[in-house]
Amino acid sequence: MDIILTLSTIIVVLTISSGLYLLYKNTDSSKTKLKKALRLNLTCFVPCLLMAIVMFMPSTSFASGASGSAGNGLAYLGAALSTGMATIGTGIAVGACGSAALGAVSEDQSILGKTLIFVGLAEGIAIYGLIISIMILGQIG
DSSP, rough: HHHHHHHHHHHHHHHHHHHHHHHHOOOOOTTTTHHHHHHHHHHHHHHHHHHHHHHHHHHHTOOTTOOOOHHHHHHHHHHHHHHHHHHHHHHHHHHHHHHHHHHHHHHHHGGGGHHHHHHHHHHHHHHHHHHHHHHHHHOOO
């Protein structure tokens, strides 16, 4: 387990240092070397991160509290993931809808109400994730 954490730390430090070096010393304006280096570093780091998650998962997800139930850790993990993944999806959706809505409203201001509906629907994804996490947490206690 220590080997995986050490390897992940070394990869992160190499990623940051090589990225800064290529960002400031690279003469190529298209940044192809920077993109290749980032792709290589992510190819090395993601498997190490997945191995660390798999190795740490049993000790964190089955941590029993005062009630002694081993499933509470997984319930908290599920609640956190439902909220976190929903907000990430919301950010992506609002980013796409919001920029398109702004461009459309700058062309024709009469469609402002219609574009706000689409942005509001995209923001509703976060509310759904929050409702699911509240339902999960309601089942625990």
